[in-house]
Amino acid sequence: MIFEFVGGLGIFLFGIKYMGDGLQKSAGDKLRDILDRFTTNPLMGVLAGIFVTILLQTSSGTTVITVGLVSAGFMNLKQAIGVIMGANIGTTVTAFIIGIKISDYALPIIAVGAVLLFFFKNKRVHNLGQMVFGFGALFLGLEMMGDGMKPLRGLEAFHDLTVSMSTNPILGVVIGTVFTVIVQSSSATIGILQELFGQGLVTLDAALPVLFGDNIGTTITAVLASIGATVAARRAALTHVIFNLIGTAIFLLLLQPFTGLVESIKSGLSLNEEMTIAFAHGIFNTTNTIVQLPFIGVLAYIVTKLIPGDDSAIEYKAKHLDPNFIEQSPSIALGQAKEEVIRMGQFASIGLEESNNYLKTRSQKHADMGLQLEDAINNLDRKITDYLVLLSSAPLSVAESEEHSILMDTVRDIERIGDHFENVIELVDHQINNKLKLTDGAMSDLESMFELTISTVKQAILALENNDKDAAREVVTKEDQIDTMERTLRKKHILRINEGECTGASGIVFVDIISNLERVGDHAVNIAEAVLGESN
Numbered sequence: 001m002i003f004e005f006v007g008g009l010g011i012f013l014f015g016i017k018y019m020g021d022g023l024q025k026s027a028g029d030k031l032r033d034i035l036d037r038f039t040t041n042p043l044m045g046v047l048a049g050i051f052v053t054i055l056l057q058t059s060s061g062t063t064v065i066t067v068g069l070v071s072a073g074f075m076n077l078k079q080a081i082g083v084i085m086g087a088n089i090g091t092t093v094t095a096f097i098i099g100i101k102i103s104d105y106a107l108p109i110i111a112v113g114a115v116l117l118f119f120f121k122n123k124r125v126h127n128l129g130q131m132v133f134g135f136g137a138l139f140l141g142l143e144m145m146g147d148g149m150k151p152l153r154g155l156e157a158f159h160d161l162t163v164s165m166s167t168n169p170i171l172g173v174v175i176g177t178v179f180t181v182i183v184q185s186s187s188a189t190i191g192i193l194q195e196l197f198g199q200g201l202v203t204l205d206a207a208l209p210v211l212f213g214d215n216i217g218t219t220i221t222a223v224l225a226s227i228g229a230t231v232a233a234r235r236a237a238l239t240h241v242i243f244n245l246i247g248t249a250i251f252l253l254l255l256q257p258f259t260g261l262v263e264s265i266k267s268g269l270s271l272n273e274e275m276t277i278a279f280a281h282g283i284f285n286t287t288n289t290i291v292q293l294p295f296i297g298v299l300a301y302i303v304t305k306l307i308p309g310d311d312s313a314i315e316y317k318a319k320h321l322d323p324n325f326i327e328q329s330p331s332i333a334l335g336q337a338k339e340e341v342i343r344m345g346q347f348a349s350i351g352l353e354e355s356n357n358y359l360k361t362r363s364q365k366h367a368d369m370g371l372q373l374e375d376a377i378n379n380l381d382r383k384i385t386d387y388l389v390l391l392s393s394a395p396l397s398v399a400e401s402e403e404h405s406i407l408m409d410t411v412r413d414i415e416r417i418g419d420h421f422e423n424v425i426e427l428v429d430h431q432i433n434n435k436l437k438l439t440d441g442a443m444s445d446l447e448s449m450f451e452l453t454i455s456t457v458k459q460a461i462l463a464l465e466n467n468d469k470d471a472a473r474e475v476v477t478k479e480d481q482i483d484t485m486e487r488t489l490r491k492k493h494i495l496r497i498n499e500g501e502c503t504g505a506s507g508i509v510f511v512d513i514i515s516n517l518e519r520v521g522d523h524a525v526n527i528a529e530a531v532l533g534e535s536n
Contacts, residue, residue: 001151008144009188011137016094016187019134023055025127042082042296046289049086059091059186063222063240070236077300080236084222084243085289088215092282094187097135098194099275103143109136146195165206169252172206176213186218190281198273205259211281212248219244231309238303247288258283321387330394334403337387338464341407341414344380345461345527347373348417349454352520355424356450359513360443362432370425377418384411406530410464413523417457420516420523427509427516436506439496445489446513452482453517453524460524463531475528482521486514 034048053062066083069075075083102109113136116129165172180189193210196202202210219240226237251258262283266276292299321340325333354370357363388408396404431438438446456478463471493510496502502510 001148005145005148008141008148009183010141012141012145012191013185013188015134015137015141016185017134018137019131020056020061022127022130022134026124026131042078042293045079045082046086046089046293049083050090053087053090054093059087059218062087062090063237067222067226067233067236070232077232077235077239077303078296081239081243081296081299084236084240085293088244088285089289091186091218092278092285095190095194095278095281096275097138098142098191099272099278101272101274103139106136106139106143110140142191142195145192146199149195149201150199165202165209169209169255172209173213173216173248173252176210177217180214180217181220184221186214189214189217190277194274194277197277204262204276205255207277208255208259208262208280209252211277211284212251215244215285216241216248231307235303235307238307239299242299242302243288243292246292247284250288250291251284321383323387323390326391326394330391330396331400333391333394334396334400337384337391337407338403340380340384341410342461342465344377344384344411344414345457345464347377347380348414348421349457349461351377351418351421352450352454352457355421355428356447356454358425359428359446362428367425367429370421374418374422377415381411381415409530410527413526417520417523420520423516424513427512431506431509434505436503436509438506438510439501441496442493442502442510445492446510449482449485449489449514449517452478452485453520456482456521456524460527463528467531469532472528472531476525479521479525482518486518489514
């Protein structure tokens with residue numbers, strides 16, 4: 001019984017994940033952009049959350065992405081709450097799919113998926129095959145779990161437990177919560193609940209509190225994702241918990257009328273047991289969202305009080321790029337673009353500092369922050385470049401045209417700096433994963449080069465901001481020092497290898513890091529030379 005249940009659960013979880021991956025690939029992997037772009041207000045956030053969760057086939061996945069976007073400053077708390085509410089509605093789709101009850105056709109569906117996967121080279125067909133295969137695996141796993149649970153009918157202890165859940169709804173909520181925390185998928189635990197109810201192993205009044213608990217348990221994934229993240233991200237995760245706790249409290253108080261409503265819907269629409277649970281799940285999450293949507297501001301206030309502290313210090317979305325100025329006042333639009341380029345440059349210098357901190361401390365929070373900064377730089381690169389392209393068609397003076405050209409070049413250089421500090425983070429990951437040790441001398445050398453490179457980038461951005469030619473000349477001088485330092489450190493590294501102090505594998509990490517820092521210096525001097533009016 002245990003083997004069949006656990007194996008079926010494994011196939012079920014694989015099916016959901018594989019189907020979600022296929023859907024995500026078919027969507028062009030634009031889910032993050034959808035959440036970023038279409039969450040202008042809480043209601044749009046709800047709709048975006050529903051759509052993305054249907055594609056991912058997991059509310060946990062959506063809330064983890066949302067926590068990441070909040071952590072990176074791409075989304076504020078109120079927008080995130082809307083997305084989380086929408087994710088709770090979107091996750092009910094899986095229960096409705098299970099309610100269709102086509103387990104008898106699971107194997108033929110898997111066969112069709114396998115044919116599409118292995119006999120076609122077209123990428124779209126391959127993604128479709130992945131969806132179909134995952135869809136079939138979902139039902140196969142569900143059927144195996146159902147077969148594994150059949151012997152429970154004869155167990156006196158299980159019968160006593162279901163009676164206890166009927167008389168004590170809190171027990172059902174606790175069981176649903178704990179099991180979902182263990183499995184890390186509310187879709188799986190609700191699927192199991194549908195099977196139990198379908199086989200007559202639990203009554204409806206015992207099943208509904210377990211359903212409520214499943215929704216509380218699914219919040220654990222977002223909570224885990226928020227550990228070590230920003231204050232805003234922790235608040236978003238806590239909101240998910242509070243949202244489901246409030247919904248559960250409301251529905252427990254109204255359990256008798258809600259049970260009667262579900263039974264009426266079942267008889268009125270002639271629903272099977274599995275679809276009955278799906279309808280209960282859908283009504284619970286949709287009603288919960290409708291009831292709490294007007295109180296998003298209150299929820300945000302509560303979690304702000306429970307988790308005090310400043311929000312993300314940096315807003316990573318473009319703040320100054322107002323398209324109205326392009327036609328009305330191109331010179332103001334150019335100034336706005338410059339402000340945004342300066343912010344982008346500041347992110348680059350902070351990203352370099354985070355990569356250096358990661359090298360020194362090996363603390364994952366520095367790697368995460370560095371990668372989020374690189375994401376922010378890429379986002380600003382696209383937004384600023386699009387804005388400057390639109391601005392190029394506007395009437396600009398000769399001086400403004402020159403500044404426009406400088407900004408276009410600078411955006412590219414800053415974006416490349418982001419790529420280089422991302423490379424450094426990946427090199428440190430490689431060092432950690434392969435247990436490669438750098439000598440104290442090598443670490444000291446890297447620290448010196450990092451300090452020089454970071455100060456050079458900061459000065460280049462400052463020169464651009466103030467059009468300071470003296471600062472720009474200092475950048476050129478510092479870049480020469482970076483080049484000299486890189487050659488010197490390479491020679492010292494060769495000596496360490498010859499003396500047996502350093503291994504070849506560790507040495508590769510060292511050389512690649514200083515090479516990336518040297519390239520960062522080149523991009524910093526490009527910015528300085530643009531300020532000086534010299535050719536790159």
